[in-house]
Amino acid sequence: MAQEPRIDVETRAQGVEHSLTSEQVERISEALGRQGVWFAAPPSRRGDARPADRTWDLVGDWAHEGRVATGRAAVHLAEGHDELTRPFILADGFNYGPSDLDELWRHFNAPYQKGTPGFLDQLRAMGIDVVLLGFDQRQIHIQANAAVAASCVLRAIDERRGDDPLVVGGVSMGGMVTRYALARMESERIDHQTDKFFSWDTPHLGAWIPLVLQQLAYLHEALQPRSDGPGQAELIRSPAAQQLLWGWVESADYSGPVTTSSRLRTEFLEDLRRVGWFPMRPYKLGVANGVGNGTGPDLPPGTPVFDLHHDPLQLTARIQPNLGELQNVGTVRFGAPVWTSATSWVPAFDGAPGGTLDSWGKIADAMGLPIQDRYRSSSFVPAVSAIALARDPFEWSADLYRDLTDLPKDETFLDAFCCDIANGPHGAVTKTLAEWVLEQLAGW
Structure with missing residues (x-):
């Protein structure tokens, strides 16, 4: 039986905010950047909209x-x-x-x-x-x-x-x-x-937002709480996010399973089965x-995307590694490690073929960090999820890179589907x- 995907966080105290001096908190808050709800997509406001009848x-x-x-x-x-x-x-x-x-x-x-x-x-x-x-x-x-x-x-x-x-x-x-x-x-x-x-x-079958980026949203919110509106992690902790995300964490310090961490997702899937x-x-x-040939964007598992060194502060966040045990995805240091995060048995979701979201790019912009264009976007809705591959939502991740070109009819819950010719924006x-x-x- 496969190991259940999980995440493990090590901190020097109960919460990161309690293990730092006020100066260190300010330095990390500045590094993490702007306030506001992270991952929320603002409207483009480009072009005209036809008035409704x-x-x-x-x-x-x-x-x-x-x-x-x-x-x-x-x-x-x-x-x-x-x-x-x-x-x-x-x-x-x-x-x-x-x-x-x-x-x-x-x-x-x-x-x-x-x-x-x-x-x-x-x-x-x-x-x-x-x-x-x-x-x-x-x-x-x-x-x-x-x-x-x-x-x-x-x-x-x-x-x-x-x-x-x-x-x-x-x-x-x-x-x-x-x-x-x-x-x-x-x-x-x-x-x-x-x-x-x-x-x-x-x-x-589920959507994906990198676990380390979810954690950074919680971390920023813990270090710089908002009193005048929603915090950075408001969208991540929302009921719909919990119901939709394949992997979800409840805080920057959460350690445990990531596919079954929210009862709201479990209850929703049970409710969906109940109604048919x-x-x-x-x-x-x-x-x-996303494409249907099994080829995802070029995002090598475990590659550092953010690697901020601002003595004595170091902040690192990585593309999701592929499986393995206690694979590092993020670190915050002030000389000695203050916060480290590692995943075990989590597949390489970021590079899966599918509709992409510029989560890495948005966070880089918020933090004022340089980022290569190739790392701005990663898989948000893998193609196997969008075409409703006939899998249990808690077990489907092993097929992330499946070639869907000649998929047998009984391998999808849909009657017909179409994949794009490139992995493009969700x-x-x-x-x-x-x-x-x-x-x-x-x-x-």
Whole structure:
């Protein structure tokens, strides 16, 4: 039986903040850089967003742990339509705070090649009405926002003219939210009238943020607590992050297993199984922002990315090593080690083929550290996760580099999928993926 992946931290005291002088705390805080929520992606604000033809304020169709989530949908009618006829519901993904539906439009409708209309405008030209679904708190429990998705589906059915079926899905976490919503509706015998489900670089088996970067967020927060808003690790400790991340740590000093460290992930996966795992009625489509040939970005396991030497301070953070026992991923020293972190039996996630996130780059920029371009981004949603490889989410990591080119049909939970021709930014709209989805919907 394989060893369970884990992380081990050694400190000179109960917490790093208690083992340092006030001057040392200040030096590390300066090195770690800016305040704010780390890993949260700010909107680009580039380009114009099409004004919605109508908007829906949505309230979750059920409560989760006593909380009813809320959200909003922006309806963009197809060319020539004056009523909702063929709804295509696209749910927003994971981030901190409320969805920005204008930004979601800009992102998915940005032209992916010169002279070609954006993806959403092409849908509208095909007679498909685009419904962009957002959430007021993207970081809360997936089940809570799934209730908002269910409410959106029922609203679309209620306002639709005619009886054309729906297409429902989302980008990133939005694919998990709608996957759970449709599956739960089926388990409760609620007719969702959905013909196709789609997911765009969705972490069906899990997502990855380097463990050492999670720890640095907690470390900065411990050394420089915020009193006027969320701290650096707010997104990492959020319910949705715990439910989605393959490996998660609860603090800078945490030692123990990383795949089963959050009860929220265990409970969510059990809940997902209870409602059917995937919705059964729709034809299930998925796209991955990574390649399918098993070749990941060039990120040699164990390579130092940050290697700050500012006498007497030394701070090191490394690309995730490949397996092994007590492999160093991070160190903070003031002469003698103050904090060291090592992983055991954790695979080389950073270099896996898949949709990438510029986590290393964002933290380097926050810390004012130089970084090679090749190290700015690492795998966030491995391709095997985005195409829903038929594996247990707690066991799937051994197949990170699998060649998916001729994958047998029973090896994925999806009915059809498409991988990109390069490992690109998570959630990016590329020619390969957009045209594959458009082709899948052409006969709908």
